[in-house]
Amino acid sequence: MNTNGWDKASISAIAQELKDQPGALMVILRRIQDELGWIPQPSVPLIADALNLSRAEVHGVISFYHDFRDHPPGRHVLRLCRAESCQAMGAVALARHVKDRLGIDFGQTTADGRITLDAVYCLGNCACSPAITMDDDIYGRVSPAKIDKLLESLE
Amino acid sequence: MPKVTINGKELDAPAGINLIQAAEMLGMEIPHYCYHPALTVVGNCRMCLVEVEKAPKLQIACNTQVSDGMVVHTNSERARAAQQAVLEFLLINHPIDCPVCDQAGECKLQDYYMDYDRQPSRFPLGKKNKKGKAIDIGSDVMLDQERCILCARCTRFLDEVTHTSELAIFERGDHNRIDTYPGRKLNNKYAGNIIDICPVGALTEKDFRFRMRVWYMHRTPSVCAGCERGCAIDIYENHGRIYRYKPRHNPLVNGYWMCDEGRHSFTNLQTERRITRALYQSDGRLVPETFSAGLRRAAGAIRKCGEANGARAIGALVGAQATNEEIFALKSFMNDVIGSDVIGGMSYSPPGSSGDDDLLIRANKNPNTRGLSAQGIALDGLDTLAQEVSSGRLKMLIALRADACTALGEAEFIKRFGPLDYLLVFDTDVNETAQMANQVIPIAAYPEIEGTFTNFQGVVQRLHRAFDPPGEAKSAIEAITDLSMLLDGVERPQAADRIFAEMAAREAAFAGLEYEKLGHNGLKLNV
Numbered sequence: 001m002n003t004n005g006w007d008k009a010s011i012s013a014i015a016q017e018l019k020d021q022p023g024a025l026m027v028i029l030r031r032i033q034d035e036l037g038w039i040p041q042p043s044v045p046l047i048a049d050a051l052n053l054s055r056a057e058v059h060g061v062i063s064f065y066h067d068f069r070d071h072p073p074g075r076h077v078l079r080l081c082r083a084e085s086c087q088a089m090g091a092v093a094l095a096r097h098v099k100d101r102l103g104i105d106f107g108q109t110t111a112d113g114r115i116t117l118d119a120v121y122c123l124g125n126c127a128c129s130p131a132i133t134m135d136d137d138i139y140g141r142v143s144p145a146k147i148d149k150l151l152e153s154l155e
Numbered sequence: 156m157p158k159v160t161i162n163g164k165e166l167d168a169p170a171g172i173n174l175i176q177a178a179e180m181l182g183m184e185i186p187h188y189c190y191h192p193a194l195t196v197v198g199n200c201r202m203c204l205v206e207v208e209k210a211p212k213l214q215i216a217c218n219t220q221v222s223d224g225m226v227v228h229t230n231s232e233r234a235r236a237a238q239q240a241v242l243e244f245l246l247i248n249h250p251i252d253c254p255v256c257d258q259a260g261e262c263k264l265q266d267y268y269m270d271y272d273r274q275p276s277r278f279p280l281g282k283k284n285k286k287g288k289a290i291d292i293g294s295d296v297m298l299d300q301e302r303c304i305l306c307a308r309c310t311r312f313l314d315e316v317t318h319t320s321e322l323a324i325f326e327r328g329d330h331n332r333i334d335t336y337p338g339r340k341l342n343n344k345y346a347g348n349i350i351d352i353c354p355v356g357a358l359t360e361k362d363f364r365f366r367m368r369v370w371y372m373h374r375t376p377s378v379c380a381g382c383e384r385g386c387a388i389d390i391y392e393n394h395g396r397i398y399r400y401k402p403r404h405n406p407l408v409n410g411y412w413m414c415d416e417g418r419h420s421f422t423n424l425q426t427e428r429r430i431t432r433a434l435y436q437s438d439g440r441l442v443p444e445t446f447s448a449g450l451r452r453a454a455g456a457i458r459k460c461g462e463a464n465g466a467r468a469i470g471a472l473v474g475a476q477a478t479n480e481e482i483f484a485l486k487s488f489m490n491d492v493i494g495s496d497v498i499g500g501m502s503y504s505p506p507g508s509s510g511d512d513d514l515l516i517r518a519n520k521n522p523n524t525r526g527l528s529a530q531g532i533a534l535d536g537l538d539t540l541a542q543e544v545s546s547g548r549l550k551m552l553i554a555l556r557a558d559a560c561t562a563l564g565e566a567e568f569i570k571r572f573g574p575l576d577y578l579l580v581f582d583t584d585v586n587e588t589a590q591m592a593n594q595v596i597p598i599a600a601y602p603e604i605e606g607t608f609t610n611f612q613g614v615v616q617r618l619h620r621a622f623d624p625p626g627e628a629k630s631a632i633e634a635i636t637d638l639s640m641l642l643d644g645v646e647r648p649q650a651a652d653r654i655f656a657e658m659a660a661r662e663a664a665f666a667g668l669e670y671e672k673l674g675h676n677g678l679k680l681n682v
Contacts, residue, residue, distance in 0.1 A: 044336070054320035055336035063325040 006036050011043040015050035024051055025061055029068055037077075038069035074109040074116040076154055079133045083122040089129035090143075095119075097144040101151070114154065157223040162230055174216035174227060175203060185229050186238060186267050188245075188354045189306035190217035193411045194315055200245070200306045202267065204237040205229045213237050235271070242272040248284040248329065250301040251276075258356030260369040264304070284329050292322070293340025294415060295361045296350055300332040303357035309333065309349035316412065316514070317343040333357065344509065344516060347418045348411070351401055360399065362419065367391075367398045375621035376403055376675065378608050380476065380522040380601050381417035384515050385610035387676070388413060390421070390602050395622040397421040397602060405676045407614050414516050416509060421602070428584040430597035431626020441585070441595065446627040449596050450634070454641040456577050456594070457493065460551040468550040470497035470543060472536050474557035475521030478606030478618065479665070480651050481631045482523070482530050483658040485555050487647075492639040497543060499536020500527040503562035517611060522601075526609030529664035529680060537563060541571035551577040555631060556598075560587035581631055598631040599624035605651035606632075607673065609680060615668060616677035 011032060018027045028047055032039050039062055048058045062068045080095055095106075098117060102110050106119040125131035128140025134150060156167040161178050168177045173196070178185045188200035196218050203216040208226040213233060228234055246264065253259045286300035310322045310333065321341045325334050335341065350358045372391040379386040379400060387405035391398050400421055402413035433449025434441040444452070460469055471489050473482055489495050504520040511518045527534065537559055543549035552575055560568040565587065572578065572591075580592040583600045601608075603624040609615050624630070629637075632654060636647045648654060655670040664680050672678065 041337075054323070055339060056323035056334070057320055059336050060323035060325050064327045 006040055006043075008042065008046060010035075011040075012046050012050070015047050019050045025053070025058065029062060029065075033068055036072075038072045041070060074113050076114060076135055077116045077118060077133075078151075079118045079120045079123070080106075081121070081123050081125070081129070081131045082119050083126075085122075085126035086130035091130040094130050094142060094144060094147065098147060101148070115151070157221045157225070159221045159223075159225040159227060161227045168221040170221070172221055174205060174214075174219045174221065177221050178216070178227075178229065183229065185216045186263075186271060187217055188263060188304055189308060191308055191311075191352055191411075194308060194311040194352075197307055197311065200304065201241045202238065202245075204234060204241065206231045206234045238267075238271040239274065242267060243274065243277070245304045246272075246276065247278050248301065249304075250283065250288075251280075252302070253356075256299075256302065256356040257359040257364050257369075258302075258353075262356055263354035264356075286332050287334075290334075291340075291361065292335050293342065294346035295419075296341055296346055297359050297361050297364060298333065299357050299359070300334070302355050303333050304355055305331050305333070306354060308352045308354070309358060312349050312352060313341075313343070316348070317345050319343045322349075344414050344416065344512070345412060345514065347415045348402070348413070352411075363399045367393055372398055373621070375602070375619050377602060377618050377621065378522065378610075378616045379413060379417040379420065380608070381414070381420040381520065382517040383475075383519040383521055383524050383611040384409065384517045385522050385608050385614070385616055386413040386417055386515060387616060388417075390621045392602070392621045395625070397425065397621070403675075405616070407676050407679070408610060408612070408616065409515055412515060414514075416516070424583070424600045424602065426584070428586070429600075429625055429628075430583065430585055430589070430595060431628060433597060433627070434585075434589070434592075434595040436593045441590065441592075446597070446629065446634075447637075449594065450638050450641060453579050453594055453596065453638055456551065456579065457638075457642065460577060461493065464550045466494035467497055468548065469493050469495050469553070470499070470540055470549045470551070471495075471553045471555065472499050472501060472540055472557040472559060473527065473532060473555045475500065475502035475519075475524040475527045475534070476556040476601075477523060477527075477631065478601070478604065478651075479523065479526045479530070479609055479615065479658060480606045480654040481555065481635075482527055482532065483662070484632045484635045484654055485553075486530060486532070487657075488635050488639050489553075492642050492645075497540070497549060498532055499540040500532040500534045501536045501557050501559065501562060502527065502534045503558070505561075519611065522608045522610070525611050525613060525680075526607075526615075529609055529613075530658075530662050537571070544572055544574055547574075550575060551579070553579045553581070554588060554592075555581045555635075556583075558582070558586040558588045560591055581634055583628070596634050597624075597626065597628035598634055599628055603628075604630045604632075607651070607655065607670075607677075613680035614677045615665070615673060615680060617670075617673050 014031050015028050021027045044055050044058050048055045104117055109116040123131045125140050130142050131140050132142050159166050159168050164181050166181050175185045185203045187203040198215045198218045204213040205216045206228040207214045288299050290298040292298045313322055314320050321335050322333055350360050372393050375390045377388055377390045379388045386409035387403040388400045389403050400418050404411050432443040433446050473485055489498055502521045502524040508520055509516050578592045580589045580595045581598050582589050589595045601618055602621045605620050606618045607615050633649050636649050652670040659665045659668050
């Protein structure tokens with residue numbers, strides 16, 4: 001899923017395929033993000049052309065949403081909730097533990113390209129705080145031990 | 156018509172207008188940043204919050220249409236509290252660098268702070284968000300992201316008026332900023348307008364920055380002479396030096412905008428080439444003399460030529476840079492004083508200048524081409540007068556704001572007009588024709604005179620004298636009437652309004668128009 005390789009032809013093809021959908025810009029950006037894991041900057045002119053928008057307008061939308069990346073992420077993306085409920089249930093300590101273990105800060109990727117750590121603010125899983133997601137899976141009541149096990153299970 | 160009451164004053168408002176417009180009709184201002192009458196309403200600045208009776212919450216005046224029986228309070232406790240809160244919010248991250256900000260003095264943040272806020276900041280300076288300053292975004296526009304309040308007037312102008320959308324709002328929340336796409340710059344001929352509509356100091360003009368504080372300048376309503384559109388402008392000047400032009404709202408001509416070319420056209424008026432004394436040709440050089448000596452010399456030449464060759468040996472060429480009154484004065488001078496009807500016009504636009512577009516810019520770069528035609532002067536003067544010269548009938552030519560040599564090229568000009576005995580030029584600059592002339596009389600440029608231009612749509616607009624002409628230069632009308640006084644001893648009116656009245660009486664196209672009634676927007680010709 002998370003491939004860093006991309007080419008203009010495939011991005012143009014996505015833009016052309018989806019350009020007539022309602023709210024086409026978001027649909028296209030999400031598809032590119034899903035397929036590549038990030039939105040390479042050279043795709044901005046291609047999308048702008050397909051939708052008859054300016055590059056600035058497309059860039060404005062991409063930069064508004066933190067989930068749209070302008071750099072390729074690691075093979076896995078770990079999102080750690082830092083919002084109120086999780087904070088109350090130990091997310092601060094959990095974050096410290098994860099950062100120490102991986103040797104990176106929020107928004108960074110481990111040197112081996114294995115894991116990207118992101119901060120998020122509420123995953124809608126407050127009843128099971130603290131919550132995280134690993135790639136597309138959500139986990140609740142996460143302790144440092146549980147997260148260690150999860151990290152070890154990854155390739 | 157819906158009847159609305161604003162702060163106790165009643166108004167029969169035209170249906171469909173919003174509360175800001177309704178208040179304006181009552182002579183009241185509802186403070187606003189993002190609302191601009193020529194752009195779509197976005198309602199994002201929240202400065203125009205007002206209390207509308209029976210509405211549970213405060214309403215933004217820009218997006219509230221008048222309806223019958225509406226009772227509005229802009230001064231109530233709730234409205235004042237909202238205005239103060241909105242200003243505090245807008246100023247949270249403002250750098251407060253007014254002492255070095257060009258907008259100071261015409262800044263809506265300053266104005267509204269004094270009118271509606273007046274509380275000390277509760278936000279420590281050190282905590283303010285830092286963003287980009289003095290970013291060159293192209294087209295003479297400098298961007299300061301810290302001063303920006305994100306009203307989105309500039310992005311809407313570029314989306315809706317020029318359709319170029321070079322600017323957008325990037326990021327979000329506190330990190331929101333206006334910018335161009337990385338590596339791109341503003342790329343349109345109207346970019347200067349975003350500086351005008353920016354209510355704060357976020358967009359400033361590169362050429363104007365740090366040159367003059369706005370409160371030292373005088374503002375004079377006038378008309379841009381850059382092309383035949385004739386956009387209504389304000390001239391900002393200090394001690395005879397122009398610092399900037401800004402568009403003046405005129406629904407008949409230019410709406411709220413003007414092009415960048417016109418905006419910077421005043422630099423052509425302030426060059427070393429301006430003539431400040433009369434000049435005459437002596438041994439192949441132009442030698443200065445006093446204005447009155449120049450006029451006496453001109454009168455002598457006219458008398459001599461007339462006596463030797465008859466009145467019709469004297470002709471006139473008038474450029475479409477001349478005002479309606481100047482054209483009329485020259486025409487009357489030729490007809491009544493000299494007794495010649497040999498008059499030609501010219502309207503020259505340099506090659507490579509911008510062509511017609513669908514907003515304002517016109518390919519014809521002369522402000523009064525229509526005015527010239529309206530007085531029955533054909534624009535093919537360079538051809539018809541050249542024929543008079545080659546047939547030997549025309550011996551003397553009087554050129555008023557007519558740079559024939561530049562229009563024709565030197566070789567062609569000499570071929571056509573070389574055989575003349577005498578070339579008398581009235582102009583502002585030592586242009587190529589002036590260099591060829593036997594004599595040059597210095598005259599005032601358009602910011603230095605009263606008068607009118609007729610734009611290509613037939614709208615007659617007034618110019619106003621912003622300052623005096625340089626050196627001994629006088630208005631062309633004074634120069635012409637002084638010259639006629641030397642020739643026949645008759646005193647003629649020199650004031651633009653008197654000449655306009657005479658013109659309206661004698662020229663059918665101007666019939667019924669009155670100088671004093673032209674007002675700020677001008678009036679249309681009858682034909």
